[in-house]
Amino acid sequence: MDSKEQKDKLRQAVLEYMDPSFRFHLTLHVPALRSIEKEARLHINQLVFEDTQFFINNKTKYELKIDRKYAIEEHPFRISKIIGHDENAFGFPANANCIVMNGDVCMEKDNTRSTRSYQRLMETVKGEEPPVCESTLKLTYITGYGEITIYASSRITTIYEGMKVLIGALFGGRKMIWSVNSMGMRTKNLRWFESGEKPFVRNVKFGHYESVNVDGLTLICHPTSFPLKILNVEMDNRILDKEILVNAEYLIVRSEMVGQDMNYLDLLMISNQKIRIKGISLDTVAGLIECWLEHGRPVGTCWLFEIPQVAGEKLSRYIKNLRMNAQVIESDRRSIKLSMGRSSILSVVHGDSTLHDNEIWIVIMELQR
Structure with a gap:
């Protein structure tokens, strides 16, 4: 191994032990380290994407905004200001989620509602000339210690293009698989990179979507990520048969x-x-307990329910009725075991949640031998 190789290996080792955000910040300012950084191992504990910003390890934030300055202002749309969304030449909020570049992954299946709204707005200025306006894209970098650095660009003037360049610079072009323990997805269109190894992801949480594109994860994550360890989604009957959801080791389903x-x-x-x-x-x-008792479930099935408490409802009253009407094997103050025939038992454990100031009932249903 020659001297240059030894130095590169040493630099890689140092980069691997750095906090990811500091590591990215350093290599953006030191071009000589960029190719070395792309070959070094990388682990991120938490990575959360939104339309105009993303977070690393729940402490470092990269946020994009646009500083628009009109030659002649006209209320209510054409006002010089800093905005957190893309606007078109006429000052209307732009439907940037419908703009797809190479590598992008659309996470919202149906954007027809926003498309129609945008088209109606554009009809109001049909035949008009757009106003004179200068736009500057601003990147705000906030460290976990609260230090703020702002970068400006007059060459790239849209948030969606800026996000594409930024994500590509930090995460694209990697020579080896990198890992993300937990990935949060709250963006309608992820401006993903075109080349380089994809991350090995263990846990994914989706934000609120009209219709989420679960299959989009196959374009974002390395194939070895599947099956996911934990998948957290909002309830949507259109995705319940998706392979990624069905194969998840642990599934969290929520209603917002x-x-x-x-x-x-x-x-x-x-x-x-x-x-x-x-x-x-x-x-x-x-109703689910009654269905399980009547039709059964595979042994080992374990579902945990978080039930918001409602005035007038009593969990204890239902458990009492269950004891009276089902074939009880054994029970105590917090649990009950019910017969499901010769080969299995339905165990129901119940109580208040200690995490939500007793405003949530917890019920755990498990099929046992």
Whole structure:
């Protein structure tokens, strides 16, 4: 090994022990280190993507905004200001999620609603000349210690293009598989890189989508990421048969619509054995218990329910009825075991959550031999 190789190996070793954000910041300012950094091992504990920003390890933030300055201002749209979204030449919010570049992964299946709204706005200025406006893209880099650095570009003037360049510079072009323990996806269109090794990802949490493209993960993650260890999604009956969801080792399904219960028949479509379900009603859980007792489930199936407490409802009242109407093998104050024939037992453990100030009931259903 010659002297240059030895130095490169030493630099790689030093980079591997650095905090990822500091490592990225260093190589962006020292071009000579960039190719070496791409060949070094990289592990990120948490990586969260949004439309205009992303976070590394829950402490470092990269945020893009646009500083728009109009030669002649005209309210309400044409006002000189710093904005956190893309605008078109007329000052209307741009439908940038429909703009797809090489490598991009669209995470929102249906954008027809926003497309129609954008088209209606554009009809109001049909035949007009756009106003004179100068745009500057600004990147705000905030470290875990609160230090803020702002970079500006007049060459790249849209957030979606800036995000494409930034993600490509930090994560693209890697020579070896890198790892991400937990990835959060809250962007409608991930501006992913075109070349380089993809990350080995263990856990994924999706934000709120009208219709999430779960299969998009195959274009984002290295093939060895699957099956995922944990997949966290909002309830959507259109994705329950997706291979990525079905094969996840542990599935978390949640409802973020206040006052809207999960559909009982939708839940019966889920075949996963290890699940946590958040935001489900007591009545729906009771129906699932009755269904399991009647039709069965594979031994080893274990579902945990987080049930928001509702005035007038009593979990203890339902458990009491269950004791009276089912074939009880044994029970105590916090659990009950019910016979499901000769070969299996349904164990139901219940109580209040200590994590939510007792505003959540916890029910665990498990099929045992």
